[in-house]
Amino acid sequence: MADYDALPPALREWLAGARLQWSPASARRAWRRAMWQSLGRKRAAMARMDALEDAALAREGLHPPPE
Helix, strand or coil: CHHHHCCCHHHHHHHHCCCCCCCHHHHHHHHHHHHHHCCCCHHHHHHHHHHHHHHHHHHCCCCCCCC
16 A cells, blocks of 8 residues: 555546556556656646556457547
8 A cells, every 4th residue: 555655646646537457566657658758747647548548448358449
């Protein structure tokens, strides 16, 4: 639980609505990459996290790929 508590507040907020279960370590790695790609903008990073999750769900056949 301490690993989860150490995550940035914006990432914890995103994880609260996530459709997949994320380990704190994998969420932190994805978040760091998303923040880097979005130039530090939290909302853009959250959108990138949503896209990652959508892609994972599509790979598993749990929801159609985005159009």
